[in-house]
Amino acid sequence: MGHPIVDVLAPTEDEVVARLGLAKGTMTLVDDETSAIIYGALGPATEVSGGSAANTAACLASLGAPVQFVGKIHDDGLGKVFAHDIEAIGVRYETRPAIDGPGTGRCLVMVTPDAEKTMCTNLGAGETLQPSDIDVAAVASAKVLYIEGYLCGKPETTPAVERAISAARASGTLVALSGSDPAWVGLVRDALWGLLDRTDILFANEQEALGLAATDDLDEAVRILAKKCPTLAVTLGSKGCIVVDSSGSVAVPAESVEHVIDTTGAGDSFAAGFLYGSINDLGPQVSARLGVLAASEMISHLGARPLTSLADLARTAGLI
Amino acid sequence: MGHPIVDVLAPTEDEVVARLGLAKGTMTLVDDETSAIIYGALGPATEVSGGSAANTAACLASLGAPVQFVGKIHDDGLGKVFAHDIEAIGVRYETRPAIDGPGTGRCLVMVTPDAEKTMCTNLGAGETLQPSDIDVAAVASAKVLYIEGYLCGKPETTPAVERAISAARASGTLVALSGSDPAWVGLVRDALWGLLDRTDILFANEQEALGLAATDDLDEAVRILAKKCPTLAVTLGSKGCIVVDSSGSVAVPAESVEHVIDTTGAGDSFAAGFLYGSINDLGPQVSARLGVLAASEMISHLGARPLTSLADLARTAGLI
Numbered sequence: 001m002g003h004p005i006v007d008v009l010a011p012t013e014d015e016v017v018a019r020l021g022l023a024k025g026t027m028t029l030v031d032d033e034t035s036a037i038i039y040g041a042l043g044p045a046t047e048v049s050g051g052s053a054a055n056t057a058a059c060l061a062s063l064g065a066p067v068q069f070v071g072k073i074h075d076d077g078l079g080k081v082f083a084h085d086i087e088a089i090g091v092r093y094e095t096r097p098a099i100d101g102p103g104t105g106r107c108l109v110m111v112t113p114d115a116e117k118t119m120c121t122n123l124g125a126g127e128t129l130q131p132s133d134i135d136v137a138a139v140a141s142a143k144v145l146y147i148e149g150y151l152c153g154k155p156e157t158t159p160a161v162e163r164a165i166s167a168a169r170a171s172g173t174l175v176a177l178s179g180s181d182p183a184w185v186g187l188v189r190d191a192l193w194g195l196l197d198r199t200d201i202l203f204a205n206e207q208e209a210l211g212l213a214a215t216d217d218l219d220e221a222v223r224i225l226a227k228k229c230p231t232l233a234v235t236l237g238s239k240g241c242i243v244v245d246s247s248g249s250v251a252v253p254a255e256s257v258e259h260v261i262d263t264t265g266a267g268d269s270f271a272a273g274f275l276y277g278s279i280n281d282l283g284p285q286v287s288a289r290l291g292v293l294a295a296s297e298m299i300s301h302l303g304a305r306p307l308t309s310l311a312d313l314a315r316t317a318g319l320i
Numbered sequence: 321m322g323h324p325i326v327d328v329l330a331p332t333e334d335e336v337v338a339r340l341g342l343a344k345g346t347m348t349l350v351d352d353e354t355s356a357i358i359y360g361a362l363g364p365a366t367e368v369s370g371g372s373a374a375n376t377a378a379c380l381a382s383l384g385a386p387v388q389f390v391g392k393i394h395d396d397g398l399g400k401v402f403a404h405d406i407e408a409i410g411v412r413y414e415t416r417p418a419i420d421g422p423g424t425g426r427c428l429v430m431v432t433p434d435a436e437k438t439m440c441t442n443l444g445a446g447e448t449l450q451p452s453d454i455d456v457a458a459v460a461s462a463k464v465l466y467i468e469g470y471l472c473g474k475p476e477t478t479p480a481v482e483r484a485i486s487a488a489r490a491s492g493t494l495v496a497l498s499g500s501d502p503a504w505v506g507l508v509r510d511a512l513w514g515l516l517d518r519t520d521i522l523f524a525n526e527q528e529a530l531g532l533a534a535t536d537d538l539d540e541a542v543r544i545l546a547k548k549c550p551t552l553a554v555t556l557g558s559k560g561c562i563v564v565d566s567s568g569s570v571a572v573p574a575e576s577v578e579h580v581i582d583t584t585g586a587g588d589s590f591a592a593g594f595l596y597g598s599i600n601d602l603g604p605q606v607s608a609r610l611g612v613l614a615a616s617e618m619i620s621h622l623g624a625r626p627l628t629s630l631a632d633l634a635r636t637a638g639l640i
Contacts, residue, residue, distance in 0.1 A: 010408075011627075044378070044405040044625055047367035058364070077397015077423075085364040088330075103397075305364055307331070 001164060002053025002148035003126030004071040004086075005105045006078040007304070010045035012110035017118050024112065027119040027181055035122035038108055047078070048303050049085035050107060051126075052180055053148035055265045055304045059272030059294050061090035062310040063320075065279065068092040068138055070164075074125040079104035089305065095133050098125045109264075117264065127156045131163040139164055140171035143279040144201070146271065149180030149208075152195060153188025165198055174278070176201035178271055179208030186211050196228040201278065203271045205235045222249075231278070233288065235270050237263075240292060243274075243284045252288040255296035265304025269294040273310070280320075290319050321484060322373025322468030323446030324391040324406075325425045326398040327624070330365035332430035337438050344432065347439040347501055355442035358428055367398070368623050369405035370427060371446075372500055373468035375585045375624045379592030379614050381410035382630040383640075385599065388412040388458055390484075394445040399424035409625065415453050418445045429584075437584060447476040451483040459484055460491035463599040464521070466591065469500030469528075472515060473508025485518055494598070496521035498591055499528030506531050516548040521598065523591045525555045542569075551598070553608065555590050557583075560612060563594075563604045572608040575616035585624025589614040593630070600640075610639050 017024050020038055030038065049058075051071065060067040069086055073079035075097040082104060086093050105124035109117050129151070139145055145168040151157045168175050177192070177199045179185050185192060185208045192212060196202065202225060206218060213221035218234075226232045226244040235241045240253040273294035277287025294310050301307050314320040337344050340358055350358065369378075371391065380387040389406055393399035395417040402424060406413050425444035429437050449471070459465055465488040471477045488495050497512070497519045499505050505512060505528045512532060516522065522545060526538060533541035538554075546552045546564040555561045560573040593614035597607025614630050621627050634640040 039404060042404075043408045044369065045401075045408075046623075047401060049364065077399075077401075079397075081365075081367060081397075084359060084362075088363045088365075303366075 001070045001146070001151055001161070003051050003105050003123050003150055004054055004073045004079070004082045005051035005107050005121065005126070006082055007048050007050035007107045007109050008039065008045045009048065009109045009111060009302075010042040012042060012112055012118075014112050016041060017110055017112060022110075022118050022120065024118050025116050027121060027183065030120045030122050032102060032122060032124075035106065035108065035120060038120050042108065042110065047081060048305070049082050050265075050304050051105070052150060052178065052268050053146060054082075054086055055268035056146060056272045056275070057091045058086060058089045058305045059269045059310055060276060062306045063272060063276045063290070063294070063314060064311040065276050066092075068094070068142070070095050070129075070133060070135075072098055072125045072129045072133065073104045074098045074102065076103050078106060079125070085305070094135070098128055101125060101128050115262070123150070127154075129157050129160045131159045134160055134163045134167065136163070136167040139167040139173055142173050144174045144176050144275055146176040146275060147178070149178045149184055149192060152177070153191030165195070169198055174200040176203065176271070176275060178267070179204035179212065182207035182211055189214070196225070199229050201231040201233065201275070202229040203233050203235070203267065203274070205237070205267055209234050231284070233270075233274055233291070235267055241270065241288055243288045245284050247284065250284045250288055252285070252292050255292055257296050257300050260299050262302045263299050265298045266295045268304060269298040269306070282320075286319055290314055293317055293319065321390045321466070321471055321481070323371050323425050323443050323470055324374055324393045324399070324402045325371035325427050325441065325446070326402055327368050327370035327427045327429050328359065328365045329368065329429045329431060329622075330362040332362060332432055332438075334432050336361060337430055337432060342430075342438050342440065344438050345436050347441060347503065350440045350442050352422060352442060352444075355426065355428065355440060358440050362428065362430065367401060368625070369402050370585075370624050371402075371425070372470065372498065372588050373466060374402070374406055375588035376466060376592045376595070377411045378406060378409045378625045379589045379630055380596060382626045383592060383596045383610070383614070383634060384631040385596050386412075388414070388462070390415050390449075390453060392418055392445045392449045392453060393424045394418045394422065396423050398426060399445070405625070414455070415449075418448055421445060421448050435582070443470070447474075449477050449480045451479045454480055454483045454487065456483070456487040459487040459493055462493050464494045464496050464595055466496040466595060467498070469498050469504055469512060472497070473511030485515070489518055494520040496523065496591070496595060498587070499524040499532065502527035502531055509534070516545070519549050521551040521553065521595070522549040523553050523555070523587065523594070525557070525587055529554050551604070553590070553594055553611070555587055561590065561608055563608045565604050567604065570604045570608055572605070572612050575612055577616050577620050580619050582622045583619050585618045586615045588624060589618040589626070602640075606639055609637075610634055613637055613639065
């Protein structure tokens with residue numbers, strides 16, 4: 001479950017980012033009007049499907065897992081692009097598009113000459129996801145329900161999230177949750193913390209883990225979060241990841257990548273690899289290695305959807 | 321003047337192209353329904369603005385020339401993408417979007433693993449361009465009116481083309497015409513031939529020149545076409561170009577490009593460089609070199625819009 005987003009990638013000079021009053025390297029949520037103003041100030045762009053949980057779903061399909069995505073688009077041009085791309089990679093996608101209200105969510109991605117990214121996200125129709133959009137039978141028949149943190153902690157989408165979690169808990173479907181973004185964790189920390197009692201697998205990067213655990217010590221954050229969730233996966237960028245579950249703790253280093261082109265989607269793809277391992281009972285070590293492998297593919301090219309078959313990569317690496 | 325098009329680039333296996341009944345490496349015009357069926361069969365894609373004359377306009381803006389594009393989009397998502405991208409590069413664009421009828425034109429570009437492209441173009445709203453969309457005063461105040469061959473020879477857009485040409489001839493604005501595509505030249509050869517009496521500058525590649533002149537000998541084609549048009553520019557791919565005008569004939573070799581990534585837009589960008597030279601009275605030799613320089617930038621990356629300032633490139637090369 002997540003926000004369907006189409007990324008609008010625009011090469012942008014540093015002074016344009018500054019003139020727009022944006023802090024370089026950050027992600028800001030913007031309304032329709034601000035999004036239109038910023039878009040108007042940007043140069044020619046390229047459109048490509050994105051969205052955190054949608055990227056994870058695309059990676060799971062690329063790994064060969066049956067996967068369904070739930071999220072609200074508008075019945076507009078960008079919505080059709082999003083739906084085509086996610087279905088084309090093999091993800092089931094049945095959420096009915098909105099026919100009024102805001103347009104399909106978009107993320108203006110300003111790529112400065114140093115390859116850093118400054119993002120302004122307009123969640124658009126994604127925020128209108130309703131409880132009636134949740135197919136309870138589909139949740140019940142799934143092995144894992146994965147929820148993007150961006151959906152949690154706000155009044156618009158909380159009822160849909162609650163309905164999905166209730167359906168999962170009632171049927172033994174595992175609940176997995178992502179932190180999504182350190183700034184977002186800061187904004188809705190208490191709501192996310194409240195969900196941890198019903199979360200089986202938590203994904204967080206270092207900053208998100210610190211924010212959620214309300215500490216500035218990573219070891220302490222891991223201890224605190226591992227006590228709340230049966231499985232905790234903390235991603236550490238170039239340092240790989242730590243996984244803690246009932247069997248103990250596992251640290252897996254990052255794969256060496258010759259040229260890191262674009263780290264967008266690294267966390268999303270890690271979650272996909274790890275979930276693939278989890279639903280196939282491959283154990284925390286192999287699951288973490290699958291996560292790291294998927295992330296290494298993602299950061300070696302521009303964009304947050306896989307360009308090669310992750311299943312082939314995983315087979316070559318002897319992981320599946 | 322041309323068809324506004326958004327390119328939908330999808331990496332595609334050879335067997336998918338074959339299964340769709342398409343001849344690899346060709347461009348086919350398709351209707352809405354066929355376009356939707358083919359799109360449904362393709363994998364995830366990337367959207368980027370294109371269109372032959374629109375690419376030329378973008379290159380002219382990148383060279384620093386004041387330029388206006390005329391072409392019909394629909395008031396839909398892809399139309400907004402097209403309008404943003406062409407305005408963002410500095411092209412004036414004022415054609416009113418259609419609010420009913422077909423959607424914004426799109427070109428499905430299937431990129432097979434050998435980097436060859438098979439294209440299916442749905443011209444969409446572009447074909448609804450009306451005489452009322454032609455700003456006669458703007459044509460009269462321009463140095464050159466450049467018309468994409470795809471607009472010529474069909475009943476839908478001929479009245480708009482005729483209005484523009486009449487305005488140009490009445491005011492001393494030069495008329496430039498492109499062949500667009502060998503298959504298209506084959507389809508509308510007589511109509512294009514009929515326009516040559518009112519054409520000052522003709523752009524054609526080798527196959528288009530042979531088709532227009534109705535011969536299979538290039539030297540003869542050049543002689544025939546040069547008799548009809550004051551200025552003839554024939555592009556020869558990796559062999560550069562030949563320009564013939566009243567001062568004689570000039571051959572300019574292609575720039576050496578280390579890695580040819582994607583030849584889409586090579587002809588469009590050549591036309592832009594040549595026109596820049598023409599409107600600034602730089603003579604046929606420098607104009608041709610500007611065309612070749614712009615084309616060399618275009619084929620060194622994916623996509624048909626410039627990624628670097630063509631004006632900077634031209635200054636570095638000492639051409640402007």
